[in-house]
Amino acid sequence: MPEAEVVTFFGLSTEIIGVWIAACLTLAIFSFLYRDNPIYKLAEHIFVGISAGYGVVIVYQESVKPDLVNPLLHPAEVGLAHPNYLVLIPGALGLLMFSRFFRRYDWLSRWPIAFVMGLYSGAAIPATIQAQFIEQLRGTMQPLLPGLVDISVWTAFSNLLLVVGVLCTLGYFYFSRPHRGALGAASRVGIFFLMVAFGAGFGNTVMARISLLIGRVQFLYFDWWGPYVYGPIHALFQHVGGG
Amino acid sequence: MNFWERILALDRRWVYVGIALAVILPITLGLEMTLGTTSPPTQDFYDAVEALKPGAPVLIAFDYGPSSMPELDPQAKAIVRHCLSRKLRIICVALWPTGTALARDVLSSVGEDMGAVDGEDYVNLGFKAGSVAVILGLGEDISDVYPQDAEGRKTSGLAVMKGVKSYADVPLMVDLAAGNSPFGWISYAHERYHQKVAAGITAVMATDLYPYLQTGQLVGLVNGLKGAAEYEDLIHHHGMGVRGMSAQSIAHLWIIFLVIVGNIAYFAMRRASRE
Known part of the structure; x- marks a missing residue:
């Protein structure tokens, strides 16, 4: 990887400026926890704008340029002896998406959408059925009796719990008959399994959100406060005290 | 207003203050907790990397953005460090536009630390639009999907890509994901090409x-x-992941305490209203 050149701006490295901007924007976003305010709104708008701009540049640089522009205009850069005019077909289809901005011609955007839908449906339907339906069904078909196959009692109990959980949860979502009798009992057990799943989901969500806060606090403390706020102030006091 | 009514009417900002203290204090005080046992899925992931022979290529997809960095960057650094220490070759791709820069940061920081050489030990192929099409394309010919890497070098000429044409030559694929990309890798790379997939x-x-x-x-x-x-x-090799776990644990204790107190207050109020 090429060595990154240190760029300076008014004598300060862009890294220092970047850390200060990131720290200020983080604190601006956190200010929403007290109440909504203009500083928060400013940070939010900057985030949305920069994200969109960054996305456009990256998609152009890493997809449009090497896959469309270079094969047409600079074939040598992508190892071609002659321009590859075939890329004009997907290029034209992509351009048709912009017809949505013109009311009279917006019907043209249906062509690329139809192409994408057809392609992705063809690829997705068999793959999804195999990966998320058949394989998951297979995963549910587990041995339940320890005597018949070589499994421990604990594994057999675990498998039984899995099978009961799947059947009872499916029972809860079966709406073609009233939930009475055996179906009613199964659906009530199904609710219990759903609650366990929601609880696990909630616990993981809490963990994820706290992790994000930890990440920001680590950034503020280790990358900003330590080197660029506390460090210089501490050094200044030591210098003044020493002088 | 009795005690439980006051608890239920507590300004939510006090909850935030509690969370902030639970997170800030352990980090600033440098508290480090023991982790206990490793969970089986993490152990399986580790064992899958350990089972690879030195020199084997590993495909790592950086399918996340800066908003998920606190969770996924420590994972990425640990996994890349593990692969480089095992002398595995790393080939990075990204289905998210932001993944290119994140991969570059992780590879350069860990790579430099491990003395790994860009283009020989690892390569960042960068982002390519089209997710499903990209996953399917990698199963046919990686250099067709990525004629150049993120630095503009010809992919097929790189030492790290020697003998690597498609999934058939890659014994393990790792998806570092903040969205639904693992379902894509499972559905297309695993089901169609029988690619071994692990996820962070x-x-x-x-x-x-x-x-x-x-x-x-x-x-x-x-x-x-x-x-x-x-x-x-x-x-x-302890990094930001281990350092963050003390804050994580204390914040969880605070949340568990709030859930219990909130439930007691709710039931106490319901009982009082019935009486």
């Missing part, structure tokens, strides 16, 4: 992906910051 994910996604572990469609799963800390512990 944000904790929010964990419950959705556990069923794929049970079926063997995923060979391992590193879950959030906790998984990152476990992985760092396995490779004996």
